[in-house]
Amino acid sequence: MNRLISEISPDFLVQGFGLHEDEKQVFTGKVGGQEIQLSPTLDDLPLEAKDLKIFCVGLAEASHHFRPGDVLMTGSDDLLDRAFQVMDGIEQRCVVVSLTPAQESTHLYLSKEQMEPLVQEWRGRKISFLCLWMVDPIDLEGKAKLVTILRKVILKD
Structure with missing residues (x-):
């Protein structure tokens, strides 16, 4: 089961993945046989699910480290490796980040x-996860890139 969460209006994910609303008013769909569900909040994630x-996905502000159009990411090793391969393939600049200050000097x-x-809870439970934040401003092309990256990472299974 793949769960999508968006800090920004998820319309581009609904369109990009061809999701449809089910009887519980949740957007679901499939990508290459993989089931996807758009979670409206972070609260209802079934962390025990196999x-x-x-x-x-979300936004990040530009800074002296991050340029507009960069994709910032953190995640579990398995999905980070896939994301790196995907971004190399589409020649997208990406930066691995840490959400805790000075945790690792390489991030x-x-x-x-x-x-x-x-993120700390997901790591502790050994859940596969990938967080992607695009540095502002995010336009249609940026949203399309995020969908492409996610689609290719999900399809690698």
């Missing part, structure tokens, strides 16, 4: 207070 993969810090405890 084969759960969580994909988050730049990104302030996402609401995500940090969730």
Whole structure:
């Protein structure tokens, strides 16, 4: 089961993945046989589910470390490796970030207070997850890139 979570209006994910609304008013669909569900909030994630993969997308502010159009990411090793391969293939600049300051000197810090405890919990439970934040401003092309990256990472199974 793949769960999508979006900090920004999820319309582009609904369109990009061809999701439809089910009887519970949840957007679901399939990508290459893989089931996808768009979670409206972070609260109702079934963390005990087998084969759960969580994909988050959102925005980040430009800084002296991050340029507009960069994709910042953090995640479990399995999905980070896939994301690197995908981004190399589409020649997208990406930066691995840490949500806790000075945790690892090899990763730049990104302030996402609401995500940090969730990421720590997912790591602790050994859940596969990938968080992608596109540096502002995000346009149609940027949203299309996020969909492409997610689609290719999900299809690698």
